[in-house]
Amino acid sequence: MSAIPLTPQPGATAPPPAAAPGARAERGEARRARRWYTQPALMIGIGIMAVILAMIIAAPLITPYNPNAQNLNATLLGPSAHHLLGTDQLGRDTWTRLLYGTRLDLRIAFIAVLFPFTIGMILGSVAGYFGGWVDTVIMRVVDVVIAFPFYVLLIALVFVLGPGERSIYIAITLVGWVSYARIIRGEILVAKRQDYILAAQSGGLGSVRIMRRHLLPNVITQAIIYSMSDIVQDIVAIVTLGYFGLGVPPPTADLGSMINDGQNFLSTHWQLTTIPGLAVVLVGLGLSLIGDGLADLLRPGQA
Amino acid sequence: MTAAGAAPAGTVLEVRDLHVRITSRQGTVRAVDGVSFDVSAGEALGLVGESGSGKSMTLRAVLGVLPAEARVTSGEILLDGVNLVTRPQSELNRIRGTKMSMIFQEPMSALNPVMRVGWQIAEGPQVRLGFSRARAAERALELMRRVGIPDPERRFRAYPHEFSGGMRQRVMIAIALSCDPEVILCDEPTTALDVTIQDQILRLLARLCRESGASLVFVTHDLPVVAQICQRVAVMYGAQLVESGAVADVLLNPWHPYTRGLVRSAPDFDYVRESLVPIPGAPPSLVNPPPGCRFHPRCEFVEEDCRVSETPLRLLPGGRATACLHYERCLDAAAADRAQA
Numbered sequence: 108m109s110a111i112p113l114t115p116q117p118g119a120t121a122p123p124p125a126a127a128p129g130a131r132a133e134r135g136e137a138r139r140a141r142r143w144y145t146q147p148a149l150m151i152g153i154g155i156m157a158v159i160l161a162m163i164i165a166a167p168l169i170t171p172y173n174p175n176a177q178n179l180n181a182t183l184l185g186p187s188a189h190h191l192l193g194t195d196q197l198g199r200d201t202w203t204r205l206l207y208g209t210r211l212d213l214r215i216a217f218i219a220v221l222f223p224f225t226i227g228m229i230l231g232s233v234a235g236y237f238g239g240w241v242d243t244v245i246m247r248v249v250d251v252v253i254a255f256p257f258y259v260l261l262i263a264l265v266f267v268l269g270p271g272e273r274s275i276y277i278a279i280t281l282v283g284w285v286s287y288a289r290i291i292r293g294e295i296l297v298a299k300r301q302d303y304i305l306a307a308q309s310g311g312l313g314s315v316r317i318m319r320r321h322l323l324p325n326v327i328t329q330a331i332i333y334s335m336s337d338i339v340q341d342i343v344a345i346v347t348l349g350y351f352g353l354g355v356p357p358p359t360a361d362l363g364s365m366i367n368d369g370q371n372f373l374s375t376h377w378q379l380t381t382i383p384g385l386a387v388v389l390v391g392l393g394l395s396l397i398g399d400g401l402a403d404l405l406r407p408g409q410a
Numbered sequence: 411m412t413a414a415g416a417a418p419a420g421t422v423l424e425v426r427d428l429h430v431r432i433t434s435r436q437g438t439v440r441a442v443d444g445v446s447f448d449v450s451a452g453e454a455l456g457l458v459g460e461s462g463s464g465k466s467m468t469l470r471a472v473l474g475v476l477p478a479e480a481r482v483t484s485g486e487i488l489l490d491g492v493n494l495v496t497r498p499q500s501e502l503n504r505i506r507g508t509k510m511s512m513i514f515q516e517p518m519s520a521l522n523p524v525m526r527v528g529w530q531i532a533e534g535p536q537v538r539l540g541f542s543r544a545r546a547a548e549r550a551l552e553l554m555r556r557v558g559i560p561d562p563e564r565r566f567r568a569y570p571h572e573f574s575g576g577m578r579q580r581v582m583i584a585i586a587l588s589c590d591p592e593v594i595l596c597d598e599p600t601t602a603l604d605v606t607i608q609d610q611i612l613r614l615l616a617r618l619c620r621e622s623g624a625s626l627v628f629v630t631h632d633l634p635v636v637a638q639i640c641q642r643v644a645v646m647y648g649a650q651l652v653e654s655g656a657v658a659d660v661l662l663n664p665w666h667p668y669t670r671g672l673v674r675s676a677p678d679f680d681y682v683r684e685s686l687v688p689i690p691g692a693p694p695s696l697v698n699p700p701p702g703c704r705f706h707p708r709c710e711f712v713e714e715d716c717r718v719s720e721t722p723l724r725l726l727p728g729g730r731a732t733a734c735l736h737y738e739r740c741l742d743a744a745a746a747d748r749a750q751a
Contacts (some may be wrong), residue, residue: 238478302520310475310534310585311507320533324524 114400142378148398163210172200174207174360195368195379199360208360209386216217216341220334222397226331227287232318234288237243246292249285257282261344265353272355275348279341286337288329296327301366328405335398339391346387362387420615422625423472423510423516423593424448428485430464430471437697441467443649446723449593456628456657458634458672459646462693468646469595473512473629474502491591507538511586511667513615515598517578521570527581528554528566534588553584556615576607580614587618594619596628600635612639633676637661642729645669646696648704651723655730665732667740668705674747703735711739 161237162169178198185193193200234245252260260282269275298304299322307321348354357364363381369379430442442464451454459466471478474486474494487494489509494502511534514520522530531553532546541549547566554562557580570578579599586594598614600608616639619626628640636643637657644654646666653666664670673690691708694700699708706716713736721733734740 283667302514302516303522304584306512306585307476307522308475308515309506309510309512311505311538312501313503313537314532316537320525321522326521 122289123230132287132338132362133195133373140174146404150403152393152396155389156397159209159213159269159390159393163206163213166206166210169263170200170203170206172203174199174204175358177369183372186378192268192382193376193378196372201379201382202364204365205362205383206359207384207385208362208365209390211333211355211360212362213344213390214354215272215345216338217280219276219290219341219345220283222276223283223337224330224334225285226280227289228291228327230284231288231291232323234293234321235292236314236318236410242292249288251291252285255282258344259267262348262351262353265348270348270353270356275354277344279344283337283341287331290333291326295322298322298325332402332405334400335394335401339394339398342387342390342394358404417655420450422451423627424486424488425468425472425487426488428468428471428724429482429483430467430476430480432467432477432480434479434697437681439696440649440699441696442471443696443699444485444722445646445651446465447644447654449625449627450653451592451625452619452623453642454628454640455618456506456640456643457627457629457646458629458631458636459645460672460693462696463646464649465646465695466597469512469597469629469707470626473506473510473595474600475506492588504538507534507591508589509591510593510595511589511591512595512597513579513582513586513599515600517575517582518602521571521578521584525569526567526595527570528568529572530570531581531584531588538589549588551582553588554581556587556618557584559583559584575603579603579607583611583615586623587624590618590622591624593625593627596626596630598630598632599628601630603631606633609638615639633672635660645672648699649696650704650733651731652705652733653731654723656729659728659730661746662737663741665737665740665741666679666705666729666734667709667711670744670747671708689690703733711736711743 176199178194180198181190181194182196182198183194184190184198187193190200190202192205193201195204228247234242234287261278264278265274265283268277282327295318304321307317312321343353343392346361347362349361349365350367352364352367354363355361365383369376369381369383372379415577425448426446428442428445432441441457445464445468447455447457448632455599457468465691469481470480471482472494482495484656485495489505490544492505494505498504511649521527522725527589528547528550531550532541532543535541535549536543536546551566553569554565559565559577559580565573570581573581579602582599594615596615600611615626616660618624621724626639628636630636630662640657642655643657643660645652645660646668653660653664653669655665660669661673665672668689673688674687675689676686687707694704694707700717702715702717702719703709703721706712723733725731
């Protein structure tokens with residue numbers, strides 16, 4: 108969880124971080140004191156993402172071009188009124204491809220984060236709640252997966268499965284679930300010792316219901332916070348795969364393949380590589396700020 | 411080893427020679443060592459003892475929610491004649507909550523912090539009695555009214571942290587009553603509350619049990635609370651029962667030096683002394699309990715045979731039982747205490 112630094116909030120009316128961990132009422136106060144709109148990081152992040160999402164959703168309205176339509180009479184043009192960011196070596200409008208590429212990568216990233224989230228949550232809950240050999244087996248598998256560097260394993264898996272959207276989902280799920288499983292398991296190990304779980308057990312509720320209704324709602328916050336930084340990681344991974352030609356096959360616009368395509372013209376047309384790169388940075392920044400803001404917002408009440 | 415001989419008619423819960431062992435790094439802890447008692451319908455039994463005497467572990471064994479390291483090694487727990495120790499988990503789940511329920515010491519931690527209290531009360535009827543959502547909610551509202559939560563319609567949607575300690579314990583009581591159990595197990599339910607609220611909650615609990623005919627097993631170390639709510643009391647020491655009988659008899663005429671020690675170290679009794687008298691020494695280790703009577707190292711009436719012979723609970727006239735080999739001496743001492751006061 109060290110991936111999400113708790114950024115200081117200069118402008119916010121932040122209560123002292125030492126808000127008594129035992130006092131619920133005080134936490135309630137603390138929570139009211141830091142409404143979401145008092146978090147500058149969160150506000151900026153939401154602002155960035157709102158603009159990006161609005162643009163990519165409205166892409167067909169913003170730009171008249173088809174992202175894949177070639178115009179060999181107008182290749183490698185500079186920025187102009189017709190082509191806001193110019194065109195690439197096949198005469199495709201860069202602004203259009205940027206919008207559609209971001210749209211595709213964001214969509215894949217958002218979907219890709221759901222599978223490891225769900226699977227990691229279920230396996231982590233089972234491991235944490237039941238313990239014993241179930242826990243040992245699941246956590247040894249987690250250790251094995253974690254032992255591989257993220258990108259090495261991801262690229263190897265996509266390489267084996269073949270390029271394409273489906274391979275990306277499978278690879279990210281196989282590599283990514285372990286973090287969620289670890290987080291949820293750790294939280295459940297603590298939560299299951301609480302009296303309200305004992306109370307639920309003595310009320311004769313089944314294990315599945317106890318996990319779903321009593322444990323998960325109490326521990327899921329940490330996984331949600333992590334998923335925000337995980338999406339950023341996934342976007343970078345998707346772009347990387349695209350750059351290596353392991354992403355969505357051409358001619359479909361994708362930020363990674365755009366960076367790769369532009370590389371041949373780096374000395375003469377640097378914008379072809381730089382602009383999609385900046386788009387990745389901007390998306391990553393927006394989502395990271397939201398993740399940080401959410402962490403600050405949710406943690407004091409859920410510590 | 412039985413507390414009251416053959417179970418009288420109307421017995422709801424019977425515990426027979428219950429042994430619970432906990433495996434720990436220091437060795438096997440005999441957390442409950444041959445405890446027997448029974449509870450008849452509508453009766454309130456107090457289970458008294460100091461910390462670590464095995465009272466809570468006894469309750470958890472009865473409910474079947476022992477911690478992972480602990481297990482019942484022998485004995486029977488009979489609820490309506492059905493031995494719970496040998497039943498599979500699925501059947502235990504059905505029995506728990508519908509026939510038995512539990513009220514915990516710390517109402518804040520025993521309520522789910524992110525679930526609305528109304529639904530926490532409604533969950534039992536919904537899951538275990540198969541009520542529809544609407545009917546379960548209706549049931550929860552009715553229970554909230556019965557336990558005296560003001561404005562239940564509004565409070566239904568509140569979270570536990572919005573309630574005061576006393577109100578939370580009322581919610582716990584509502585949850586415990588939600589499936590009309592035959593036995594309610596209470597683990598020091600009023601210890602975390604201040605005294606005025608404690609009194610309200612005890613009165614409420616006693617009234618609701620009277621109305622619904624539920625029996626109570628009331629674990630506490632607080633003798634005045636036992637005197638207020640229970641008809642019978644069983645005293646635990648070193649994982650064993652050392653004395654049992656009617657509350658007034660046991661507290662006024664203790665037949666075991668440990669009970670006498672407890673009474674003398676608690677305020678608020680009719681024959682109060684000049685000052686409270688603590689029991690010297692510390693509770694016995696449950697890994698290597700002392701031979702003979704477990705209380706003998708701390709007992710002022712100790713004799714040679716106390717150090718060697720086993721001291722099973724012996725049934726005596728008047729529905730009483732004691733494990734003390736020389737309880738007459740204790741009786742004399744209690745009489746002397748009274749004469750002094």
